[in-house]
Amino acid sequence: MAAKSQVKINFEVSFKEPQAHYAEVEMNMSGIAAKNYVDVKMPVWTPGSYLVREFAKSVESFGATANGKAVKVEKVTKNTWRIFNAKANAVKINYRVYAFEISVRTAFIDASHAFLSSANIFMYPAGMIKTPSTVKIIPFGTWDKVSTGLEPVPGQKFTYTASDFDILFDSPIEVGNQDVFEFNAAGVRHEVAMYGGGNYDKERLKVDMAKIVEQATAVYGENPNKHYTFIVHNYAQGGGGLEHLNSTVLGASRNAYGTPRGYNGFLGLVAHEYHHLWNVKRLRPIALGPFDYDNENYTTNLWVAEGFTSYYENKFMLRAGFTPQDGFVSGLAGAVGTVMNTPGSKLMSAAASSFDAWINGAYRPNENSRNTFISYYSKGEVVGLLMDLEIANATKGAKSLDDVMKAMYLQCKTLKRGYTDAEFKAMVEKISGMNFTNFWAKYVNGTDEIEFAKYFGYAGIDIVNENAGKSTPYFGATTSRATGKVIVTGVARGSGAWNGGVNVNDEIVAIDDVPAEALVEKMTQISSKKVGETVKVSIVRDGLKQDLTITLTNNDAVKFKTTIKEDATPQQLAVRKKWMGI
The missing domain is CATH 2.60.40.3650 (Immunoglobulin-like)
Structure with missing residues (x-):
């Protein structure tokens, strides 16, 4: 044989x-x-x-x-x-x-x-x-470029080698006439392959992308690559990214580079996907490699792999100078609000969201996903925030989540395998010097309410829910206009629409006999009411008209306002400094 x-x-x-x-x-x-x-x-x-x-x-x-x-x-x-x-x-x-x-x-x-x-x-x-x-x-034809993270075979044009199929499957290839430019950062040559044109400034991107690379590398103390490839697909409207061992594929909007929001959005995507070369590709849950390419590969730790990467996107943008401190704080408060305002977060833990990634939520959403599912990106980002502040506070500003991430990266490198949930928890406890069993029970494996004031308070930041104490009538159905009709696209769990029997795909004809088309923008028939009052909702379902009586509930969505305190205590300042890293 x-x-x-x-x-x-x-x-x-x-x-x-x-x-x-x-x-x-x-x-x-x-x-x-x-x-x-x-x-x-x-x-x-x-x-x-x-x-x-x-x-x-x-x-x-x-x-x-x-x-x-x-x-x-x-x-x-x-x-x-x-x-x-x-x-x-x-x-x-x-x-x-x-x-x-x-x-x-x-x-x-x-x-x-x-x-x-x-x-x-x-x-x-x-x-x-x-x-x-x-x-x-x-x-093909006049195509004259190939961009990939694969190693070239010397002397053979457009020929590459992979040491095994895990490497090959982790190395996308762009072929065509892409616009290619390079920059060096953290001792690594970076190639950027732009397809689809756009209003980007190559010289500006070289400088700013390098700043992201340097900030990410600083957390881990080393950059494991000799070369790295960004494949960027620019479309009229584009988005998303996928990480690989020494490359990434990014989706972008070709004409968005010229606005501050669009430009920073692209840099944020760069920060997210670049961080993955450590977090998930090398610092990884044990189930994610070696891979089974025939079946699902289950892990309860995508809240770390993806959620923490979303969290660090914010930290790298702050440290690289693209996000101001108040924007950093308010953005993370908004992330907390997103989780709290998603009904599914009260049912699904971060660990369960990770395990069910294959069948639920982001990749296979339906009309009820918001009520039953919370993204491991969103919930993991918030868990990362809380854990980071807890560690910084417990150590009086001496340590942070950065230290955990670096230690876990080195552990995976030494052991040549991924980590278990228990190992990650143990490292958090070792770095912080405190027991995290209760934290895990509440925020990783549980669905407890987020103690936002407590955690932001560690860093001397006041956070207020501007909607607290307000009585705001809430219908609870989202709609869209399709072929001149007002069609229900979602119904929020526990809302008046939910309790009163409004269904997705119902056509709303009128509310209190006022044609729905006239009410879509302002929903005046709702806003003029009080919580506990009723409205008559006329709908058409499966071609049949019927009237529903809906009792309006209170809108309990949170809306946060944050203030960075100038009179913070010395420990709060120490925590803030370590947390932000600036």
Whole structure:
């Protein structure tokens, strides 16, 4: 039997019909065991995006040859092809991949470029994840650039190598005529590949992106990469990002760079995804690597992996000078408000949200998600804030969450594996010198009300709910205008609309006999009432008209105002300084 180290795998990707959104993939394997068949598999998901996407559905025209002759191929599972190679030690496989979904996590090809999300493009031999491979890209027509975090093969144009399939699947590839520029920061060469044009200023981005890199590196004390690639897709309206080991893919709006909000929004996205090269790619939950590409990979720690990354996005923007202190504080208060104003946060913990990422919320929302689900991004960001302030206060400003993150990164590096929830908790307790069992019970595994005044108070910050004590009538249904009609799109748990039987997809015809179209903007028939009073809501459901009597509830949404106290105590100032890091 041939040793796995003798197996050689080479891919060649070309584009005969990019305008029709196809990639042509040739996969050559040699040195394989002398068996009657070999299985090759397509991943069903891509790391960093926690949803089974069934990439095999985009594969067509699969065929194979051995010794120059076509051999039998049989599909044996949804993502496995069996090649009957009659004990030949080499086989050539050809298949096409249809790629027409614009996102940072899925392949997309058209006449202007090809974005290859590698888990969406490349297959692997069953049981040989650790086998090296090479990838040769043949650009189409006048395309003349390839951008990727993969290592180039010396002397071979557009040819790259991956030490194993985990590396290959973690390395997206941009092919086309992208605008490429570079900058150096933290001792690392960074390449930025801009597709789609835009009103960005390359020289300004070089300086400002470098500031983000330096601030992130400062937390961990080292940057683990020799080179790093940003692939940026600029669309009329774009957003989102996906992290990789030494690269990232960002979605951006091409004409938003010219406004302060748009520019800082892009830098915030850079800060988020760049932080992932530590938090999640190396400092990672134990379940997230080595990966099972056939099934869901469950963890209860996405509140750290994603939520803390969202939290640190704020810290890096502050420390790099892009966000003022009051903006930093008010932004985090707003994040607390977002969680408290989401009904699902009262039902779902941060740990449960992480575990259910595969079936709930962000990737598979429905009309009731807001009532049952809270994002591990949102809740994790708030947990990170509370934990950071708790540590800084317990140590009188000597330590912060930064110290925990660095220590956990070094622990994962030393142990060469991810962490468990218990190990993360133990490190928090070691750094802070206090027991976090109650904190975990309340904010990680529980759904307790957030003690916002207590935690902001540690840093000498007053926080007030401006809606406290107000009596504001609340209907509780969100609507949209579709084909001239007012259609219910959501109903808030516990609201008057919820209690009174308003359904999603109902058409609201009138409220107290006033046509709904006239009320959509101001809902005067609601605002003129008092909490506890009723309104008659006329609806059409499934073509039938009916009237509902709705008792208005109180709007208990929070709205925070924060003030950074100038007369803070010495300990509060010490906590604030360590927390902010400026």
